[in-house]
Amino acid sequence: MKTTLFLSYVCVLQISLCHIKNYTGYKLYHVKPSVNQYEKLKHLNEEEGYDFWTQYHDRSIEILVAPFKQREFQSLLDKLGVEAELKVEDLYKHFVKVQMAEKKKQRSEPGMSPFDQYLDYQQMCNYTQSLQEKYPGIINVSSFGKSYEGRDLQVVRVTRCKNHCPVMLIEAGTHAREWIGPATALYIIHQLVENNTNNNLVNGLDWRIIFLLNPDGYEYSRNHDHVWRKTRSKQENGCFGVDGNRNYDIHWAEVGAVTTKPCSSTYPGHEPFSENETRALKNYVLGLKGKAKFYLSLHSYGNYILLPWGYTSEKPDDIELLKDLAEIVGDSFSKNNTYFIGSPPELLYAAGGSSQDYMKAVLDIKYSFTMELTKTEWGFFIPSTHILSIMPEVYIAISEFAKGMLNTYPN
Numbered sequence: 245m246k247t248t249l250f251l252s253y254v255c256v257l258q259i260s261l262c263h264i265k266n267y268t269g270y271k272l273y274h275v276k277p278s279v280n281q282y283e284k285l286k287h288l289n290e291e292e293g294y295d296f297w298t299q300y301h302d303r304s305i306e307i308l309v310a311p312f313k314q315r316e317f318q319s320l321l322d323k324l325g326v327e328a329e330l331k332v333e334d335l336y337k338h339f340v341k342v343q344m345a346e347k348k349k350q351r352s353e354p355g356m357s358p359f360d361q362y363l364d365y366q367q368m369c370n371y372t373q374s375l376q377e378k379y380p381g382i383i384n385v386s387s388f389g390k391s392y393e394g395r396d397l398q399v400v401r402v403t404r405c406k407n408h409c410p411v412m413l414i415e416a417g418t419h420a421r422e423w424i425g426p427a428t429a430l431y432i433i434h435q436l437v438e439n440n441t442n443n444n445l446v447n448g449l450d451w452r453i454i455f456l457l458n459p460d461g462y463e464y465s466r467n468h469d470h471v472w473r474k475t476r477s478k479q480e481n482g483c484f485g486v487d488g489n490r491n492y493d494i495h496w497a498e499v500g501a502v503t504t505k506p507c508s509s510t511y512p513g514h515e516p517f518s519e520n521e522t523r524a525l526k527n528y529v530l531g532l533k534g535k536a537k538f539y540l541s542l543h544s545y546g547n548y549i550l551l552p553w554g555y556t557s558e559k560p561d562d563i564e565l566l567k568d569l570a571e572i573v574g575d576s577f578s579k580n581n582t583y584f585i586g587s588p589p590e591l592l593y594a595a596g597g598s599s600q601d602y603m604k605a606v607l608d609i610k611y612s613f614t615m616e617l618t619k620t621e622w623g624f625f626i627p628s629t630h631i632l633s634i635m636p637e638v639y640i641a642i643s644e645f646a647k648g649m650l651n652t653y654p655n
């Protein structure tokens with residue numbers, strides 16, 4: 245089960261046998277530019293050798309720099325007078341450290357659950373299938389399309405609703421390397437189906453949970469390049485993949501992700517809905533029109549609850565309703581795990597083509613949010629043995645969203 249990070253550990257010993265991209269010498273910097281300084285740094289995200297791991301917020305951003313760019317990066321920081329500190333000295337050693345943390349915990353706590361590990365795509369499908377066999381009256385798993393590489397895109401419906409209940413749509417795994425998102429989606433399914441104390445949330449709501457929207461990218465991230473973010477469709481110039489959260493037909497490529505470089509990690513595609521995965525989600529949600537009241541896109545990392553709109557600083561007319569609900573959700577987190585609430589342009593940076601904006605503006609899902617989950621010292625690569633300590637708090641937050649929907653749309 246623990247193939248991915250185990251493979252990277254094996255690579256220490258047997259690099260020639262290893263097909264995983266080697267991140268030896270890659271450094272993660274915590275950079276602290278002013279707004280003006282950031283304007284002079286932001287183009288780096290489109291250049292080879294740079295990868296922005298967080299978005300710019302409160303004079304802070306985390307940037308991964310390849311060995312061949314480190315001198316250039318350092319001299320740019322010096323020239324601009326930007327403060328920066330090294331967060332990860334060597335990404336390869338960081339992966340080994342993650343692996344060691346997992347091994348240590350396993351030794352001390354034998355016995356595994358699906359949440360003691362990051363499942364691969366097939367294991368996720370097997371897990372949801374096994375729940376369906378065990379609880380046939382409450383959970384139904386179906387496919388709503390195919391990924392570029394032909395994997396089934398699966399949606400898990402959980403409900404005991406007899407009449408017309410509001411649809412709660414949750415989607416995870418658009419960005420391949422954000423492994424905690426799909427793990428969270430599976431944990432939500434587990435709670436709804438197997439924990440009786442959640443019965444009211446299942447009786448009064450119609451949950452549709454897409455636990456992994458980008459299975460091709462996720463598998464590529466596990467087996468070939470841990471840092472991979474996009475889909476895996478073939479693009480021009482020998483490049484692969486599109487940023488799924490820049491690919492929706494809503495102010496597409498107008499702001500934030502305007503690059504025409506297909507190798508860029510935020511490439512929005514050659515046209516809106518160029519990707520099987522985003523197109524399939526749109527078509528699925530079109531079938532829920534009028535019923536879907538809530539949409540949540542799970543991402544990592546950063547501790548943000550993001551409100552519409554992502555493409556402009558203007559606000560939707562009903563923003564106060566969304567903000568009130570987000571504040572209740574934010575308050576459910578403990579004091580040392582604060583979530584920031586606001587729109588992407590307020591907190592981070594504007595971006596067109598996002599799923600959150602499309603769901604609200606075009607598909608009329610009134611309550612449309614994005615969450616950036618779980619900022620830790622580990623970046624994207626939280627040891628799997630930490631999953632279970634993170635999940636309960638996140639689940640309480642999700643159930644606050646659900647209670648809000650029950651109050652707003654009582655049966």
Ligand SMILES: [Zn+2]
Nearest residue numbers: 419422543544
């Ligand atoms: Zn993301």
